[in-house]
Amino acid sequence: MKKKIAILGSTGSIGKSLINILKSDKKNIEIKLISANININELLKQTKIFNVKNIIVNDYKKFIQLKKILHNKKINIYNNFNSIDKIFYKNKIDYSMNAISGLNGLNPTLKIIKYSRNIAIANKESIICGWSLINKELIKNKTKFIPIDSEHYSIYSLIGGLKNHNVEEIYITASGGPFNKLPLNKFKSIKLKAALNHPNWKMGKKITIDSATMMNKVFEIMEAKKIFEVDYSKLNILVHKESYVHAIVKFKNGLTKMLIHDTNMKIPIFNSLYENENKEIFSKKLDFTVINNLNFQKIDFNRFPVVKILQDLPVKNTLFETIIVTANDDLVKMFLCGKIKFTDISRILLKVLRNKEFIKYKRIIPKNINDILNMSNYVSLKINSLDI
Numbered sequence: 001m002k003k004k005i006a007i008l009g010s011t012g013s014i015g016k017s018l019i020n021i022l023k024s025d026k027k028n029i030e031i032k033l034i035s036a037n038i039n040i041n042e043l044l045k046q047t048k049i050f051n052v053k054n055i056i057v058n059d060y061k062k063f064i065q066l067k068k069i070l071h072n073k074k075i076n077i078y079n080n081f082n083s084i085d086k087i088f089y090k091n092k093i094d095y096s097m098n099a100i101s102g103l104n105g106l107n108p109t110l111k112i113i114k115y116s117r118n119i120a121i122a123n124k125e126s127i128i129c130g131w132s133l134i135n136k137e138l139i140k141n142k143t144k145f146i147p148i149d150s151e152h153y154s155i156y157s158l159i160g161g162l163k164n165h166n167v168e169e170i171y172i173t174a175s176g177g178p179f180n181k182l183p184l185n186k187f188k189s190i191k192l193k194a195a196l197n198h199p200n201w202k203m204g205k206k207i208t209i210d211s212a213t214m215m216n217k218v219f220e221i222m223e224a225k226k227i228f229e230v231d232y233s234k235l236n237i238l239v240h241k242e243s244y245v246h247a248i249v250k251f252k253n254g255l256t257k258m259l260i261h262d263t264n265m266k267i268p269i270f271n272s273l274y275e276n277e278n279k280e281i282f283s284k285k286l287d288f289t290v291i292n293n294l295n296f297q298k299i300d301f302n303r304f305p306v307v308k309i310l311q312d313l314p315v316k317n318t319l320f321e322t323i324i325v326t327a328n329d330d331l332v333k334m335f336l337c338g339k340i341k342f343t344d345i346s347r348i349l350l351k352v353l354r355n356k357e358f359i360k361y362k363r364i365i366p367k368n369i370n371d372i373l374n375m376s377n378y379v380s381l382k383i384n385s386l387d388i
Contacts, residue, residue, distance in 0.1 A: 002028055003028060003029055004032050004094050004095075005029060005030065005093060005095050005096065005097070006033040006093055006095075006096040007019070007034050007097045008035045008056075008081075008096070008098045008109075009035060009098065009099035009101070009105070010034040010036060010043070010046055011037075011042040013204060013265070014097070014122045014148065015034075015097065016042070018099070019049075021269060021270050022050070023049065026050065031046075031050040032053070032054060032088070033052070033056065034046055034054075034055055035058070035108075036057060036058070036062075038057075038059045038062045040057060040065060040066045040069075043066070044066075044069070044070075047070075053074070053076060054076045054078070055076070055078070056077075056079070056083060057078075058081075063077065063078075081107055084111045085111065092115055093116055093117070094117050094118065095273060096115070097122070097148075098112070098123050099122045099123070101123065101125075101204065101207075102125050102329065103125045103129060103325070105123035106123075106126040109121060109130075110134065110137055110369065113134070113138060113141055114137065114141040116143050118143070118144045118145075118272075119143055119144070119145055120145075120146045120147075120148050121147065122148035122149065124325075125325050125329075127147075127223045127226060128324075128325055129322040129325055129372050130317075132316075132317040132366065133368070145162065146275070148268055149220060150261070150267075150268050151172040151173070151224070151247050152224060152247075153272065154247035155224060155247045156228075157259055158249040158257045162227060163228065164251075166253060167234065167251060167252070168234065168250045169234050169235075169236065170224060170230060170235050170247065170249050171237070171238050171247065171249075171296075172217065172236070172238070173237075173240035173243065173245055173246060173248075173296070174214060174217045174239050174240065174299075175201075175211070175239070175241050175242070175243045176239045176241050177199070177211045177212040177213075178195065178197050178198060178212055179212060179303070184302060184303065187303075187342065187343050188341065188343055190341070190342040192335070192336065195208070195212045195342055200241075200242070201263060206329070206336075209345070210332065213304065213306050215306045215328055215349075217237045218306055218307060218309050218310060219325075221310055222310075225313075231315075232313060237299050237307065238296040238297065238298065238299075239297040239298070240294070243263045244263070244290045244291075245258050245259070245294065246259050246261065260286075260291075261283065267283065304346075305346045306346045306349060308350065309350070316365055317365060318361060318363065318365055318366070319361040319366055319375045320358070320359075320362040322366070322372050322379070323353065323358050323361060324353060325376075326375075326380055327379055327383055328349055331349055352382075357382075361375070
């Protein structure tokens with residue numbers, strides 16, 4: 001029987017990595033749904049390769065354009081994720097991937113969980129802001145959740161699932177980005193091109209800037225806290241410039257394990273898809289030059305001030321996480337557009353999060369998705385009205 005799959009955000013880097021994996025296993029795969037925001041050219045290619053019958057295009061102009069292109073084909077084309085209920089109705093699929101970026105990924109995540117036996121989520125914002133809502137749906141629908149970030153999949157593999165109360169400490173690694181050795185007095189003159197030049201990973205612009213500020217690792221710690229139900233006091237960041245070791249877990253029984261794989265997102269994606277199926281993927285031979293010269297370093301708060309955010313986060317899933325995510329997103333957009341300096345991202349973000357107007361939300365738990373989206377819209381208005 002063919003494995004039935006849905007890919008939300010199939011034209012982004014994670015989505016395309018999954019598509020490339022599936023190309024070598026077409027005879028055993030049936031893709032029931034793919035989606036994109038505007039990249040209909042890539043959608044068309046994917047539709048043709050896998051004979052996909054259901055497509056979601058969020059941008060209305062591109063939706064109309066695609067309907068005209070495929071007007072004589074027996075393909076269902078939809079304009080929003082409300083159509084997920086219509087596409088699947090009561091039928092469950094084997095594996096769904098949410099690779100949509102930003103808070104736009106939360107609503108489709110909540111919708112597709114009930115139709116998925118297994119769901120892989122590569123959407124930081126959904127997990128950070130809406131984990132309480134996601135986890136409720138996972139439990140209700142008996143859907144298995146698999147994290148996709150290399151760090152979280154590594155932890156997941158090391159501890160054998162999502163919960164392990166035998167864990168003493170968890171370390172996730174960070175390359176340090178392009179400015180790990182840059183003299184601090186040169187940070188004020190950092191240009192966009194330099195910030196986008198990540199030494200190890202090829203990623204989208206937004207996540208690359210988050211890596212340069214270390215905000216990406218702040219988010220990953222916040223995710224790990226929720227996913228694995230461990231205290232922030234047990235979670236740590238280590239700078240490891242080669243990005244070869246992805247996570248280290250120290251257990252209470254005296255054992256410590258670390259996980260190594262190539263700097264290639266195909267590996268965690270492949271393993272999430274073919275979990276316990278004894279499938280094979282090509283990977284490079286062990287690099288003993290790196291292994292014999294592992295050089296882990298603690299975070300330099302002067303170089304990466306956003307990491308200070310982790311010192312005072314709420315224990316429960318509150319609206320304060322939505323404030324952090326949205327404020328950072330808007331500030332990164334401002335930097336990408338040339339409106340602020342690189343150092344302004346951290347400076348303004350920390351200032352905003354110390355504001356009494358926002359601190360009170362550390363006590364308020366989101367009841368539904370509208371609470372999160374309304375808070376995000378409110379924060380965006382505030383950030384974009386700042387006199388910077």
